[in-house]
Amino acid sequence: MKEEHAGQVNFFSEISEYQISAREFFSTVLLDYLAKNFGWEKVLISYFDTQGKFLSWTSWQGILMDCAEHPYRAFFANDVVRHIIYQEAVRDQLTYFNVEPRLYKSTDIITQRDYEHSAYVRFTEENFQMHYSTTLAFGMNGYIQVAFFKNREQGDFTEEEIGQLNEIYVYLANSYKNFKKFEQAKIVQNIQNEIIASGEKAYLVTDDFMHIMSYSQTALKCLKDILGAAIAEQISSTTPCSWLPFLLGGEEELASTERVQTKIIKNYIFKIYTYDQTYSNGIIDRYHWITISKKEEEKLPAYSLESLPLTATEQRVAELMYHGLTYKAIADKMVVSYHTVKKHVQNIYTKCGVNSRFELYKLLDNREN
Template sequence: MDRAEDGRLRFFSELSEHQISADEFFNVVLLDSLARNFGLQNVLISYFDPQGNFLSWTHRNGVLADCEEHPYRRCQPADVVRQTLYREAVQDKLTYNNVTPRLYHSTKLIPPEDYEQSSYVRFLEENFGALYSVTMAFGINAYIQVAFFKSREEGDFTPEELSQLEQIYVYIANDYKNFKKYEQAKIISNIQSEIILSGEKAYLVTDDFMHIMSCNHAAKVCLDDILGGAADGLDGSRPCSWLPFLLGSELGHAENRVQTRVIRDYIFKIYTYDQRYSNGIVDRYHWITIARAEQPAAAGKNSEALPAGTGQPLTKAELRVARLLAKGLTYQAVADKLVVSYHTVKKHVQNIYLKCGVNSRFQLYRWMEQNDPKK
């Protein structure tokens, strides 16, 4: 076995281990593995949000978040590589499921007569001692890019090196895809536990790009009733065409706030879950519960009376928890906000439901609207 093949196998093995144990996939561990197995020392990972705004970068020299003095700020308006790969990623609806190589060679994007005088190349020379680059695009709208640099003395990337980088792309993309699967499975499991504890029966979980990540049978029954059996896209393989129409702009609201929408005879409660990373990226998910609207008990009243509770007043601690739950915070978010344990919050919620005579978040939301002293 030659050294090149041995390096590829070690890299593949290290990435496979990394995808299971890492909290974040694109980090200095990846840079170390590229250097160790392929001799690729001058590599930069840059992070953006899905709208293309720069967040931070990671280099072997260190991590640098965006700030007024960040060197990338001067280059960004003239970064033709970033502009091209972002435009194509949006056009192609790039996500973390892509494993087809997406490489952008700087000498192919900038005309030869302008190359060495371009702002982009001056940026490479000043910050990385480089003249040439090949950049890989990953994730939603290419919000992660990995750039490989070579100096004037090393020369431009050869066809053989470009071929090797394509192979490296495939290794990274496949392991990143698996990393996201593991991560999303954990997130969905946490959200489902939250929903079950809340007492809601019908629910679905989506990402911020209209993919259905999870949908239980009770929610499918409700959606089929609303849409006349046309609730397609529930397997999450593609963006759901009817979800924006059904829910409008509610999916853009802030973290830890709940939105309510009534559609026909159903009440939709929309919550958010933000997965935050140290590089500044925020992946947003939504969990949506569906319940039949309760019929008015009598003329002039908005809804039927809630079940009778114990009549005992809420303690100050319970009232604080109830207010945060009514705003849409998860149990863990309430615990973090109040600096108490998750189990303490669960105990408070049990007491709140018993005292208020409610069985779900929505009923608690209604109860708080009618009985919160602050209202």
């Protein structure tokens, strides 16, 4: 018992350090910690997107991304354990912040009468030489699942083992929550730096699940004008905001990460940008930042790019900005660095006498063509 307790203490200590330095939380390093401290050597981490599509898996056998030959492709439709995990996660709106254990024992999901001859057992036997499993579900819509396996000779999971996996879940869930908070803080800071560089004053930063990660007081003032004073009470980084879909629109509108979406609501212009955080396992965490500007009725004099005191390169950058491309998209299209684009933008703002992308947009919006 003392040895088991020592393993738990070591695991908690290692995970606490790991969550600070890790680039990706659920990885082969985590599998090593589970094996070393608890003796769980047969563990599979599977990754899905938030809509339930399979992306890849990592096991004691190595990492295997989704591909035409991936063994899980033919089995996915029959994976009753995964389907139940996903359905319940969507129902319960599972997020990074959940720390209540979510364990799925295969013999609780598939009846004893059907278990031995089920497609699930055939799949685990053929691919892992294992017979029983208990799966832990984490993240947005249960898009990460960690399955612990035992073979036929070892027998099914005991109550004591399930109790241990419950404790492991709590360790992992709390550490993952802290990891995501730290990671999101860095992402929000990067986005805010880009917003500040663009000269915008009113902005929101959101994730793809309608949580507001950051906002300016100027943006809050605009939102109060549109939606009323009570809007301030509905802004949260942990609870979805019911009015955000009204601004962000449907998935089809936000499919492109390059082009900026523009909406006009009650005399305010909203520009919606997209930022994707990608991982080697195929997962993409999507964020948005929204800038807000007051729509002005008066018309500005029409300018052509040629009439402005810009170099040919700056004219090209200004044109791409006018058409709604982000700095990153402009850099990719022109085959230059992100920082080079930022320098061009600063020069454009100075030469044109504007302070933001929106002011530049207004300057060019009245051109004859």
